[in-house]
Amino acid sequence: MTIRFLLNGREVACESAPDRRAVDLLREEFGLTGVKEGCGGGECGACAVLVDGSARLSCLMLAAQLAGRSVVTVEGLGTAEAPHPLQTAFAEHGAVQCGYCAPGMLMAAADLLARDPSPDREAIAGAVSGTLCRCGGYGKIVEAVERAAEAMRPGPVRKALRKKRGGA
Amino acid sequence: MSRVHAPRGLAELLALRADLPGAALMAGGTDLVPRSRARGGLPEDVILLQDVPELHGITSGKGLLRIGAAATHAALLADPRVGRGLPVLARALACLASPAIRNMGSIGGNICTASPAGDTLPPLHVLEARVELAGREGVRELSLAEFILGPGRTALGPGEVLCAVLVPRPEGFSLQHFEKVGLRGAMAIAVVSLAAMLRLDGRGRVAEARLAWGSAGPAVVRCPAAEAALLGRRPTLSALRAAARHARAAVRPIDDLRASAAYRREVAGNLLLRLADLSSR
Numbered sequence: 369m370t371i372r373f374l375l376n377g378r379e380v381a382c383e384s385a386p387d388r389r390a391v392d393l394l395r396e397e398f399g400l401t402g403v404k405e406g407c408g409g410g411e412c413g414a415c416a417v418l419v420d421g422s423a424r425l426s427c428l429m430l431a432a433q434l435a436g437r438s439v440v441t442v443e444g445l446g447t448a449e450a451p452h453p454l455q456t457a458f459a460e461h462g463a464v465q466c467g468y469c470a471p472g473m474l475m476a477a478a479d480l481l482a483r484d485p486s487p488d489r490e491a492i493a494g495a496v497s498g499t500l501c502r503c504g505g506y507g508k509i510v511e512a513v514e515r516a517a518e519a520m521r522p523g524p525v526r527k528a529l530r531k532k533r534g535g536a
Numbered sequence: 537m538s539r540v541h542a543p544r545g546l547a548e549l550l551a552l553r554a555d556l557p558g559a560a561l562m563a564g565g566t567d568l569v570p571r572s573r574a575r576g577g578l579p580e581d582v583i584l585l586q587d588v589p590e591l592h593g594i595t596s597g598k599g600l601l602r603i604g605a606a607a608t609h610a611a612l613l614a615d616p617r618v619g620r621g622l623p624v625l626a627r628a629l630a631c632l633a634s635p636a637i638r639n640m641g642s643i644g645g646n647i648c649t650a651s652p653a654g655d656t657l658p659p660l661h662v663l664e665a666r667v668e669l670a671g672r673e674g675v676r677e678l679s680l681a682e683f684i685l686g687p688g689r690t691a692l693g694p695g696e697v698l699c700a701v702l703v704p705r706p707e708g709f710s711l712q713h714f715e716k717v718g719l720r721g722a723m724a725i726a727v728v729s730l731a732a733m734l735r736l737d738g739r740g741r742v743a744e745a746r747l748a749w750g751s752a753g754p755a756v757v758r759c760p761a762a763e764a765a766l767l768g769r770r771p772t773l774s775a776l777r778a779a780a781r782h783a784r785a786a787v788r789p790i791d792d793l794r795a796s797a798a799y800r801r802e803v804a805g806n807l808l809l810r811l812a813d814l815s816s817r
């Protein structure tokens with residue numbers, strides 16, 4: 369079948385068996401190897417992508433389920449030139465050791481920050497609780513998400529500027 | 537290769553279901569996909585529920601909440617009628633699997649999987665929820681105990697779909713609690729779990745108790761003797777210890793890789809003791 373969807377903000381279409389795993393489609397048809405496969409069974413969170421804004425596990429999704437949706441992978445979160453604040457914070461705060469879990473961690477964190485711009489450490493730990501880091505770097509990961517949340521929150525200056533412009 | 541069907545409404549879904557009796561229904565796929573892959577592949581036909589709007593809504597009716605079967609755990613948690621209105625269910629949803637699985641998995645999938653460890657089942661039992669099934673012949677309603685027959689077995693007919701879960705609004709149950717004992721903090725399958733609802737009279741004595749255990753038998757275990765042991769008494773440690781003895785006698789746990797039957801039996805009773813702390817607050 370032809371599957372059309374929005375991938376990292378771009379309209380795409382590809383031919384695929386409808387029951388192909390979404391993780392394979394994204395990696396093999398689109399070269400998005402930031403989508404990692406760890407366990408293939410929902411246990412590790414490495415394959416998480418954002419589907420219509422919420423983190424889902426691409427190893428448990430079928431290609432046909434992507435039709436008509438908006439999918440964001442770690443490659444679409446930010447670019448090397450203009451990284452997402454989460455990506456900057458992960459790099460700056462030593463939240464990446466081998467890096468295998470990082471894409472899944474970033475997706476889980478992006479989902480959280482979209483719903484809750486000021487999460488406490490407990491909320492952050494809860495949000496990444498389904499993503500395994502076998503290097504054991506959870507402390508730094510939680511700290512990086514905290515720093516990213518701070519960077520993304522409108523501070524007093526940004527708030528004042530927005531008010532002046534008459535924005536929300 | 538499987539064929540994947542994506543009906544856009546309930547009528548279309550029921551027609552497909554009648555035409556393809558061997559097809560698997562798939563809501564979040566978090567049970568179906570890993571289970572089928574372990575057995576060598578998905579069935580020949582898979583029918584997705586994700587685009588059937590009738591199965592996703594949560595609506596308030598006369599004294600009850602009607603939860604669409606394909607509503608996700610995350611959607612339920614985000615809805616104040618569940619998050620605040622049904623704390624016993626909300627507590628179970630909050631510790632079910634992981635955030636990404638809660639974004640995918642549905643309450644209907646949790647019920648139809650009929651796992652002894654299904655986390656929504658003990659809360660739905662104490663809430664006395666019913667299930668609404670639709671087929672081409674019409675709609676019928678069953679209690680949860682009538683619907684779940686054993687591990688992985690339900691009363692779902694060949695042409696039927698679980699449409700909704702009907703939850704009566706609990707009146708006056710000031711104490712609602714769910715606790716799961718697992719092998720780790722996150723992503724833990726229940727070793728034993730307890731859902732409890734207590735209605736207390738003006739003097740703090742138990743006027744009604746509803747208790748249900750998960751992972752303590754082939755299906756959820758209710759224990760009328762333990763419930764009766766609490767009636768007319770304050771939920772003190774000594775009253776709860778008496779109820780716990782009945783509970784340990786009633787559960788039918790198994791030995792498996794997560795725990796022994798003896799441990800499960802012990803913990804099933806001990807979980808009741810927590811209610812003393814909660815009611816003294």
Ligand SMILES: Cc1cc2nc3c(=O)[nH]c(=O)nc-3n(C[C@H](O)[C@H](O)[C@H](O)COP(=O)(O)OP(=O)(O)OC[C@H]3O[C@@H](n4cnc5c(N)ncnc54)[C@H](O)[C@@H]3O)c2cc1C
Nearest residue numbers: 410563564565566567568633641642645646648654655698
């Ligand atoms: C890593 C991992 C961890 C997990 N942890 C937990 C946990 O802690 N607690 C827990 O309870 N569960 C857990 N689960 C199991 C699972 O996530 C839940 O049971 C979930 O609620 C299933 O919902 P679903 O929509 O994904 O079901 P699906 O996989 O889509 O369906 C499950 C079954 O129900 C049938 N079905 C689904 N919807 C309907 C319907 N409307 N009518 C008729 N039949 C239907 C399907 O045909 C299938 O047989 C876990 C799963 C994984 C992979």
Ligand code: FES
Nearest residue numbers: 406407408413427
């Ligand atoms: S690869 Fe998908 S959760 Fe592990």
Ligand code: FES
Nearest residue numbers: 467469501502503
């Ligand atoms: S950094 Fe290696 S798995 Fe997390």
